[in-house]
Each structure stands twice: as structure tokens, then as C-alpha cells.
Amino acid sequence: AEEMLIRSEKLSIVGQLAAGLAHEIRNPLTSLKGFTQLLKSRSKDDAFYFDTMLTELERINLIVNDFMTLAKPQLSQFGYGNVNGMLEHVISILSHQAIMMNVALISKAHKALPDIYCDENQLKQVFINLIKNAIEAMPKGGNVTITAEQTNSEQLRIRIRDQGEGIPDTIANKLGEPFLTTKSNGTGLGLMISYRIVEQHHGSMTIKSSENKGTTIELLLPVHGEPLNKTPTAHIG
Ligand code: ADP
């Protein structure tokens, strides 16, 4: 098993610019989509061209949405929140997509967890990114098992396990780099954003993956927002 360090510098001026740019692109994009749909409905002959335009516009939309999560103010929304509640909410958001893909989202019954110091919306974004990846890793369906437990008075451990294809060796040492994707409709931003958010919470994210057996992502999060003395790492093997 290899061990890798993930690049995770603080949100740079470039990151802020990118996030601001994403915000600015959103409104014109919405009107482009709307009028393209309108033109498509008026001109049946050119449907193919309009469909291609809509697909490409949707792709821009996905990238912009991912960048938007970097634009949200970082520190102002920190407070105490409950991970069980966040997971429940995220599972309900993703349940439709899971059913469509023949995937069962199994949340292991866990005892009441202490509230942790976090930015709830940002943490939910991490859970969404990771559970989505787990669903997408199982095109033929399967189980995603999500567990959350308290390891000691200072930290929680959250595991997201799938039975999917595993992370290809070819990208294992690049995980967390922007635009790294093996999917035709992927943005390659989900893991990078997740690493960044987890780091802002002084937590760590470990990835264990073996081909055709599946992938397990383990998050360690401090209860009181104090550093755990761990750098985000990924283990592949
Ligand atoms: P995206 O999902 O848009 O491709 P991500 O940053 O979320 O971007 O993931 C990057 C890549 O890492 C994916 O394209 C995929 O190859 C790999 N990956 C991430 N999570 C998993 C997983 N649970 N199982 C298999 N591969 C994964």
C-alpha cells in the first residue's frame, strides 16, 4: 500500500478569483440555457445541435456549481452541529439518485454523537461529494455503508464504504488535484473541495481502495475544532 500526501494549501487568491468568476458566470448561463431550450422547441430540424449545446452548457453548470462551494464564506458559519443529522439530510438528498442507480444507502444505526464544531453546510458538501462518488463507482448497483462513531472524547470517525470498481492505480497519486476525473460527465473537483473543507476543520481524510472490491473513505473530525495533528493522506492498495 502506498501512502500519499494530498496538496491542500489554504484558499489562495487564485481560488477566491475562481470562485468569484463562477458566481458571475451563473446568471448569463441560466439565460443561455433557457433561450437554447426555447430555440430547440421552435426548430425541430436543428434539435441535434441544440442538444449538444445544452449538454455543453450543463457541463459548464456542473463546474461552476462545484466552484461555487469554494466561494462561501469560510469562518463565519462555524458553530456546533450534529453529524448524524447532517448525514440523515444528505442521505435524503441523494436517495433519489441512489434508487435510480440501484444503490442502497445504508446508514448504520449509531448512538447519539456529541455535536461538533463545524460549518454544517461545508461538511454536508463533503458528505455529498463522497457519497456521490460511492454511488457513481457502482454502475451495476450495490451498497454504500455509512457509519459515524465517536472514537474518544475528542474525535468522531465517519466511514463511507462502497462495493465499487475501486480507484484506478493510474490516478491514485494524483487524488485531490483539480479536474482529475475518470468520468465522462465528471468535474474532478469533488475530492479537492472535500480535502480542503476537511482541512479547514482540522480533520483528516484517508482513502483505502482496492480494485473491484471497493473504496472506503475515512474522515476523522475533532469534536471541538482543535487540530488532531494529522495531515490529510490517502492510502491506496
Ligand atoms: P468526479 O467525481 O467529478 O470525477 P472527484 O474529485 O469527486 O471528481 O473524484 C475524482 C476521481 O476519483 C473520480 O473520477 C474517480 O476516478 C475517483 N474516485 C473518487 N471516489 C471514488 C470511489 N468511491 N470509487 C472509485 N473511484 C473514485
Ligand code: MG
Ligand atoms: Mg465526484
